[in-house]
Amino acid sequence: MQALNTAILVALMDRRRVVLAANALYGATINLLMKILEPAGVEVHFADFCDIEGLRRVAAEHRPGVLLMETVSNPLLRVAPLDQVAAVARDAGAALIVDSTFSTPVVVRPLEWGAHMVVHSVTKYLSGHGDVLAGIVVSDEGHLEALRAYSRTTGPVLGPQESYLAMRGIKTFPLRMERQCQNACRVASWLTQRPEVERVYFTGDPAHPDAATIARLFTPGLTGAVVSFELKGAGREDVFDFMNRLKMIVPATSVGDVHSMMLYPTMSSHRELSPKHRERMGIRENLVRLSTGIEAVEDITADLEQALIIKLGVNP
Numbered sequence: 001m002q003a004l005n006t007a008i009l010v011a012l013m014d015r016r017r018v019v020l021a022a023n024a025l026y027g028a029t030i031n032l033l034m035k036i037l038e039p040a041g042v043e044v045h046f047a048d049f050c051d052i053e054g055l056r057r058v059a060a061e062h063r064p065g066v067l068l069m070e071t072v073s074n075p076l077l078r079v080a081p082l083d084q085v086a087a088v089a090r091d092a093g094a095a096l097i098v099d100s101t102f103s104t105p106v107v108v109r110p111l112e113w114g115a116h117m118v119v120h121s122v123t124k125y126l127s128g129h130g131d132v133l134a135g136i137v138v139s140d141e142g143h144l145e146a147l148r149a150y151s152r153t154t155g156p157v158l159g160p161q162e163s164y165l166a167m168r169g170i171k172t173f174p175l176r177m178e179r180q181c182q183n184a185c186r187v188a189s190w191l192t193q194r195p196e197v198e199r200v201y202f203t204g205d206p207a208h209p210d211a212a213t214i215a216r217l218f219t220p221g222l223t224g225a226v227v228s229f230e231l232k233g234a235g236r237e238d239v240f241d242f243m244n245r246l247k248m249i250v251p252a253t254s255v256g257d258v259h260s261m262m263l264y265p266t267m268s269s270h271r272e273l274s275p276k277h278r279e280r281m282g283i284r285e286n287l288v289r290l291s292t293g294i295e296a297v298e299d300i301t302a303d304l305e306q307a308l309i310i311k312l313g314v315n316p
Protein backbone atom coordinates (compact mmCIF):
# COMPACT_ATOMS: atom_id res chain seq x y z
CA MET A 1 0.00 0.00 0.00
CA GLN A 2 2.91 2.32 0.70
CA ALA A 3 4.28 1.64 -2.80
CA LEU A 4 0.94 2.71 -4.24
CA ASN A 5 0.79 5.78 -2.02
CA THR A 6 4.32 6.73 -3.09
CA ALA A 7 3.58 6.29 -6.81
CA ILE A 8 0.45 8.46 -6.58
CA LEU A 9 2.15 11.23 -4.57
CA VAL A 10 5.15 11.32 -6.92
CA ALA A 11 2.92 11.45 -10.00
CA LEU A 12 0.89 14.29 -8.48
CA MET A 13 3.96 16.38 -7.60
CA ASP A 14 3.86 18.27 -10.90
CA ARG A 15 0.32 17.52 -12.05
CA ARG A 16 -3.21 18.54 -11.16
CA ARG A 17 -4.08 16.95 -7.80
CA VAL A 18 -6.92 14.93 -9.28
CA VAL A 19 -7.03 11.12 -9.35
CA LEU A 20 -9.35 9.29 -11.69
CA ALA A 21 -9.52 5.70 -10.47
CA ALA A 22 -11.13 2.54 -11.78
CA ASN A 23 -14.32 1.80 -9.88
CA ALA A 24 -13.28 -1.80 -9.22
CA LEU A 25 -10.26 -1.71 -6.92
CA TYR A 26 -8.84 -3.48 -3.87
CA GLY A 27 -10.72 -2.24 -0.78
CA ALA A 28 -7.65 -0.73 0.92
CA THR A 29 -6.83 1.18 -2.28
CA ILE A 30 -10.31 2.72 -2.24
CA ASN A 31 -9.68 3.63 1.39
CA LEU A 32 -6.30 5.16 0.53
CA LEU A 33 -8.02 7.36 -2.03
CA MET A 34 -11.10 8.30 -0.03
CA LYS A 35 -9.89 8.32 3.57
CA ILE A 36 -6.29 9.50 3.21
CA LEU A 37 -5.72 11.34 -0.07
CA GLU A 38 -9.11 13.04 -0.43
CA PRO A 39 -9.04 14.59 3.07
CA ALA A 40 -5.48 15.75 2.25
CA GLY A 41 -6.84 17.77 -0.66
CA VAL A 42 -6.61 15.36 -3.60
CA GLU A 43 -9.74 15.31 -5.74
CA VAL A 44 -10.84 11.72 -6.37
CA HIS A 45 -13.21 10.42 -9.05
CA PHE A 46 -14.12 6.92 -10.16
CA ALA A 47 -15.02 5.58 -13.58
CA ASP A 48 -15.53 2.33 -15.46
CA PHE A 49 -12.13 1.76 -17.13
CA CYS A 50 -13.57 -1.00 -19.32
CA ASP A 51 -15.69 1.65 -21.10
CA ILE A 52 -13.02 3.64 -22.96
CA GLU A 53 -15.35 6.20 -24.54
CA GLY A 54 -16.97 6.86 -21.16
CA LEU A 55 -13.51 7.11 -19.57
CA ARG A 56 -12.42 9.65 -22.19
CA ARG A 57 -15.47 11.80 -21.38
CA VAL A 58 -14.87 11.65 -17.60
CA ALA A 59 -11.17 12.46 -18.12
CA ALA A 60 -12.10 15.51 -20.25
CA GLU A 61 -14.48 16.65 -17.52
CA HIS A 62 -12.19 16.24 -14.49
CA ARG A 63 -8.75 16.68 -16.14
CA PRO A 64 -6.96 14.19 -13.81
CA GLY A 65 -3.26 14.20 -12.99
CA VAL A 66 -3.33 10.44 -12.35
CA LEU A 67 -5.29 7.53 -13.76
CA LEU A 68 -5.20 4.53 -11.43
CA MET A 69 -6.20 0.96 -12.25
CA GLU A 70 -5.49 -2.69 -11.50
CA THR A 71 -4.56 -5.04 -14.37
CA VAL A 72 -7.05 -7.54 -13.02
CA SER A 73 -9.73 -6.13 -10.76
CA ASN A 74 -10.25 -7.63 -7.35
CA PRO A 75 -12.31 -9.80 -6.76
CA LEU A 76 -14.40 -9.91 -9.96
CA LEU A 77 -11.40 -10.12 -12.28
CA ARG A 78 -12.36 -7.56 -14.93
CA VAL A 79 -9.54 -6.54 -17.30
CA ALA A 80 -9.58 -2.99 -18.66
CA PRO A 81 -7.73 -2.37 -21.96
CA LEU A 82 -4.69 -0.78 -20.39
CA ASP A 83 -3.12 0.22 -23.72
CA GLN A 84 -6.23 2.27 -24.52
CA VAL A 85 -6.37 3.62 -20.95
CA ALA A 86 -2.71 4.69 -21.40
CA ALA A 87 -3.71 6.63 -24.54
CA VAL A 88 -6.48 8.41 -22.58
CA ALA A 89 -3.94 9.24 -19.83
CA ARG A 90 -1.42 10.65 -22.33
CA ASP A 91 -4.07 12.77 -24.06
CA ALA A 92 -5.13 14.15 -20.66
CA GLY A 93 -1.53 14.83 -19.57
CA ALA A 94 -1.99 12.35 -16.73
CA ALA A 95 0.25 9.57 -15.43
CA LEU A 96 -1.14 6.04 -15.62
CA ILE A 97 -0.39 4.01 -12.48
CA VAL A 98 -1.18 0.30 -12.69
CA ASP A 99 -1.38 -2.08 -9.75
CA SER A 100 -0.29 -5.35 -11.36
CA THR A 101 -0.21 -7.46 -8.18
CA PHE A 102 -2.71 -10.02 -9.48
CA SER A 103 -1.18 -10.52 -12.90
CA THR A 104 2.59 -10.13 -12.30
CA PRO A 105 5.14 -9.67 -15.15
CA VAL A 106 4.69 -13.31 -16.19
CA VAL A 107 1.14 -12.49 -17.33
CA VAL A 108 1.34 -8.86 -18.52
CA ARG A 109 3.90 -6.01 -18.59
CA PRO A 110 1.99 -2.73 -18.26
CA LEU A 111 5.03 -0.48 -18.97
CA GLU A 112 5.21 -2.03 -22.45
CA TRP A 113 1.56 -1.03 -23.01
CA GLY A 114 2.08 2.60 -22.01
CA ALA A 115 1.79 2.73 -18.21
CA HIS A 116 4.05 5.24 -16.41
CA MET A 117 4.41 3.38 -13.11
CA VAL A 118 3.54 -0.17 -12.09
CA VAL A 119 2.99 -1.20 -8.49
CA HIS A 120 3.21 -4.70 -7.06
CA SER A 121 2.49 -6.01 -3.62
CA VAL A 122 5.64 -8.13 -3.36
CA THR A 123 3.95 -9.79 -0.39
CA LYS A 124 2.06 -11.87 -2.96
CA TYR A 125 3.34 -13.79 -6.04
CA LEU A 126 6.75 -12.16 -6.37
CA SER A 127 7.88 -13.38 -2.92
CA GLY A 128 5.48 -16.30 -2.97
CA HIS A 129 5.86 -17.71 0.52
CA GLY A 130 3.70 -15.42 2.63
CA ASP A 131 6.62 -14.54 4.89
CA VAL A 132 7.44 -11.01 3.80
CA LEU A 133 5.49 -7.74 3.63
CA ALA A 134 6.85 -5.67 0.77
CA GLY A 135 5.87 -3.48 -2.15
CA ILE A 136 7.59 -2.14 -5.24
CA VAL A 137 7.12 0.66 -7.77
CA VAL A 138 8.48 -0.11 -11.25
CA SER A 139 8.81 3.12 -13.15
CA ASP A 140 9.43 4.53 -16.61
CA GLU A 141 12.51 6.76 -17.02
CA GLY A 142 10.47 9.92 -16.50
CA HIS A 143 9.48 9.26 -12.87
CA LEU A 144 12.55 7.41 -11.59
CA GLU A 145 14.45 10.34 -10.13
CA ALA A 146 11.37 11.79 -8.42
CA LEU A 147 10.63 8.35 -6.90
CA ARG A 148 14.21 8.04 -5.63
CA ALA A 149 14.12 11.55 -4.15
CA TYR A 150 10.75 10.89 -2.50
CA SER A 151 11.81 7.60 -0.90
CA ARG A 152 15.19 9.04 0.24
CA THR A 153 13.34 11.89 1.90
CA THR A 154 10.37 10.10 3.45
CA GLY A 155 11.84 6.63 4.05
CA PRO A 156 9.60 3.91 2.55
CA VAL A 157 12.50 1.56 1.84
CA LEU A 158 12.72 -2.18 2.54
CA GLY A 159 14.82 -3.40 5.43
CA PRO A 160 17.58 -5.97 4.74
CA GLN A 161 15.60 -8.97 6.05
CA GLU A 162 12.58 -8.18 3.85
CA SER A 163 14.86 -7.58 0.86
CA TYR A 164 16.58 -10.91 1.46
CA LEU A 165 13.29 -12.82 1.71
CA ALA A 166 11.89 -11.13 -1.40
CA MET A 167 15.04 -11.88 -3.42
CA ARG A 168 15.11 -15.49 -2.24
CA GLY A 169 11.44 -15.98 -3.15
CA ILE A 170 11.68 -14.31 -6.54
CA LYS A 171 14.20 -16.90 -7.78
CA THR A 172 11.37 -19.39 -8.22
CA PHE A 173 8.71 -16.86 -9.19
CA PRO A 174 8.24 -17.74 -12.92
CA LEU A 175 8.01 -21.47 -12.17
CA ARG A 176 5.52 -20.95 -9.37
CA MET A 177 3.43 -18.52 -11.37
CA GLU A 178 3.20 -20.78 -14.42
CA ARG A 179 2.07 -23.70 -12.26
CA GLN A 180 -0.39 -21.53 -10.36
CA CYS A 181 -1.92 -20.20 -13.61
CA GLN A 182 -2.27 -23.74 -14.98
CA ASN A 183 -3.91 -24.90 -11.74
CA ALA A 184 -6.31 -21.94 -11.84
CA CYS A 185 -7.36 -22.87 -15.39
CA ARG A 186 -8.16 -26.42 -14.41
CA VAL A 187 -9.89 -25.47 -11.16
CA ALA A 188 -12.02 -22.86 -12.95
CA SER A 189 -13.28 -25.33 -15.51
CA TRP A 190 -13.88 -27.92 -12.76
CA LEU A 191 -15.94 -25.37 -10.79
CA THR A 192 -18.14 -24.55 -13.80
CA GLN A 193 -19.28 -28.21 -13.79
CA ARG A 194 -20.35 -28.15 -10.15
CA PRO A 195 -24.07 -27.87 -9.34
CA GLU A 196 -23.27 -26.03 -6.06
CA VAL A 197 -21.58 -23.20 -7.95
CA GLU A 198 -23.69 -20.42 -9.40
CA ARG A 199 -21.04 -18.50 -11.32
CA VAL A 200 -17.29 -18.61 -11.92
CA TYR A 201 -15.12 -15.57 -12.64
CA PHE A 202 -11.82 -16.38 -14.34
CA THR A 203 -9.59 -14.50 -16.77
CA GLY A 204 -8.91 -17.65 -18.81
CA ASP A 205 -12.62 -18.19 -19.52
CA PRO A 206 -13.25 -17.77 -23.28
CA ALA A 207 -16.63 -16.21 -22.36
CA HIS A 208 -15.02 -13.61 -20.05
CA PRO A 209 -16.47 -10.14 -20.81
CA ASP A 210 -12.92 -8.84 -21.48
CA ALA A 211 -11.70 -11.89 -23.42
CA ALA A 212 -10.55 -9.80 -26.41
CA THR A 213 -8.43 -7.53 -24.18
CA ILE A 214 -6.99 -10.52 -22.34
CA ALA A 215 -6.06 -12.20 -25.65
CA ARG A 216 -4.35 -8.99 -26.83
CA LEU A 217 -2.42 -8.08 -23.67
CA PHE A 218 -1.81 -11.26 -21.65
CA THR A 219 0.66 -14.09 -22.18
CA PRO A 220 -1.16 -16.87 -24.03
CA GLY A 221 -2.19 -19.63 -21.62
CA LEU A 222 -1.06 -17.70 -18.52
CA THR A 223 -3.93 -15.44 -17.58
CA GLY A 224 -3.64 -15.35 -13.80
CA ALA A 225 -4.09 -17.63 -10.81
CA VAL A 226 -7.14 -16.23 -9.06
CA VAL A 227 -10.58 -17.75 -9.49
CA SER A 228 -13.64 -16.19 -7.87
CA PHE A 229 -16.94 -18.02 -7.62
CA GLU A 230 -20.42 -17.71 -6.17
CA LEU A 231 -21.94 -20.51 -4.11
CA LYS A 232 -25.49 -21.20 -5.22
CA GLY A 233 -28.06 -19.86 -2.74
CA ALA A 234 -25.42 -19.33 -0.02
CA GLY A 235 -25.69 -16.74 2.72
CA ARG A 236 -22.92 -15.60 5.03
CA GLU A 237 -23.25 -18.61 7.37
CA ASP A 238 -23.13 -21.06 4.45
CA VAL A 239 -19.96 -19.43 3.17
CA PHE A 240 -18.34 -19.66 6.64
CA ASP A 241 -19.45 -23.27 6.84
CA PHE A 242 -17.96 -24.07 3.42
CA MET A 243 -14.66 -22.36 4.20
CA ASN A 244 -14.40 -23.99 7.64
CA ARG A 245 -14.68 -27.40 5.99
CA LEU A 246 -11.69 -26.86 3.72
CA LYS A 247 -8.85 -29.12 4.84
CA MET A 248 -5.94 -28.10 2.64
CA ILE A 249 -6.89 -24.72 1.17
CA VAL A 250 -5.95 -22.07 3.72
CA PRO A 251 -8.45 -19.35 4.61
CA ALA A 252 -6.25 -16.26 4.32
CA THR A 253 -6.57 -12.64 3.27
CA SER A 254 -3.91 -12.76 0.62
CA VAL A 255 -3.05 -14.20 -2.79
CA GLY A 256 0.02 -15.65 -4.45
CA ASP A 257 1.30 -18.03 -1.81
CA VAL A 258 2.64 -21.48 -2.78
CA HIS A 259 -0.40 -23.05 -1.12
CA SER A 260 -3.96 -22.41 -2.24
CA MET A 261 -5.78 -19.78 -0.23
CA MET A 262 -9.39 -18.70 -0.02
CA LEU A 263 -10.80 -15.36 0.99
CA TYR A 264 -14.31 -14.09 1.63
CA PRO A 265 -14.37 -10.53 0.19
CA THR A 266 -17.41 -9.44 2.22
CA MET A 267 -15.53 -10.17 5.46
CA SER A 268 -11.95 -9.36 4.48
CA SER A 269 -10.61 -7.50 1.42
CA HIS A 270 -13.80 -5.44 0.97
CA ARG A 271 -15.14 -5.44 4.54
CA GLU A 272 -14.59 -1.73 5.05
CA LEU A 273 -16.91 -0.82 2.19
CA SER A 274 -20.59 -0.32 2.90
CA PRO A 275 -22.95 -3.13 1.77
CA LYS A 276 -24.32 -0.67 -0.83
CA HIS A 277 -20.84 0.04 -2.18
CA ARG A 278 -20.12 -3.71 -2.40
CA GLU A 279 -23.44 -4.25 -4.17
CA ARG A 280 -22.60 -1.51 -6.69
CA MET A 281 -19.29 -3.28 -7.34
CA GLY A 282 -21.12 -6.58 -7.89
CA ILE A 283 -19.58 -8.25 -4.82
CA ARG A 284 -22.30 -10.55 -3.51
CA GLU A 285 -22.50 -12.27 -0.12
CA ASN A 286 -22.05 -15.69 -1.77
CA LEU A 287 -18.77 -14.77 -3.50
CA VAL A 288 -15.44 -16.33 -2.51
CA ARG A 289 -12.01 -15.85 -4.04
CA LEU A 290 -9.50 -18.64 -4.52
CA SER A 291 -5.79 -18.13 -5.13
CA THR A 292 -4.49 -21.39 -6.54
CA GLY A 293 -1.19 -22.66 -5.21
CA ILE A 294 1.37 -25.05 -6.66
CA GLU A 295 -0.19 -28.24 -5.26
CA ALA A 296 -1.29 -31.12 -7.48
CA VAL A 297 -4.49 -29.79 -9.01
CA GLU A 298 -6.37 -32.97 -8.03
CA ASP A 299 -5.70 -32.15 -4.37
CA ILE A 300 -7.20 -28.68 -4.80
CA THR A 301 -10.36 -29.97 -6.49
CA ALA A 302 -10.66 -32.84 -3.98
CA ASP A 303 -10.60 -30.35 -1.11
CA LEU A 304 -13.18 -28.12 -2.78
CA GLU A 305 -15.33 -31.13 -3.57
CA GLN A 306 -15.49 -32.47 -0.01
CA ALA A 307 -16.35 -29.00 1.32
CA LEU A 308 -19.05 -28.48 -1.32
CA ILE A 309 -20.61 -31.93 -0.93
CA ILE A 310 -20.79 -31.74 2.84
CA LYS A 311 -22.34 -28.30 2.54
CA LEU A 312 -25.21 -29.78 0.55
CA GLY A 313 -25.66 -32.54 3.15
CA VAL A 314 -24.97 -35.31 0.63
CA ASN A 315 -22.25 -36.92 2.75
CA PRO A 316 -22.98 -38.56 6.12
Ligand SMILES: Cc1ncc(COP(=O)(O)O)c(C=O)c1O
Binds near residue numbers: 122124133134254
Ligand atom coordinates in the same frame (compact mmCIF):
# COMPACT_ATOMS: atom_id res chain seq x y z
C1 LIG B 1 -4.35 -5.68 -5.75
C2 LIG B 1 -3.67 -5.42 -4.45
N1 LIG B 1 -2.89 -4.33 -4.33
C3 LIG B 1 -2.27 -4.03 -3.18
C4 LIG B 1 -2.40 -4.84 -2.07
C5 LIG B 1 -1.69 -4.46 -0.80
O1 LIG B 1 -0.65 -5.28 -0.52
P1 LIG B 1 0.13 -5.26 0.89
O2 LIG B 1 -0.76 -5.95 1.86
O3 LIG B 1 1.38 -6.03 0.58
O4 LIG B 1 0.39 -3.83 1.24
C6 LIG B 1 -3.19 -5.98 -2.14
C7 LIG B 1 -3.36 -6.84 -0.96
O5 LIG B 1 -4.16 -7.75 -0.92
C8 LIG B 1 -3.85 -6.28 -3.36
O6 LIG B 1 -4.66 -7.35 -3.46
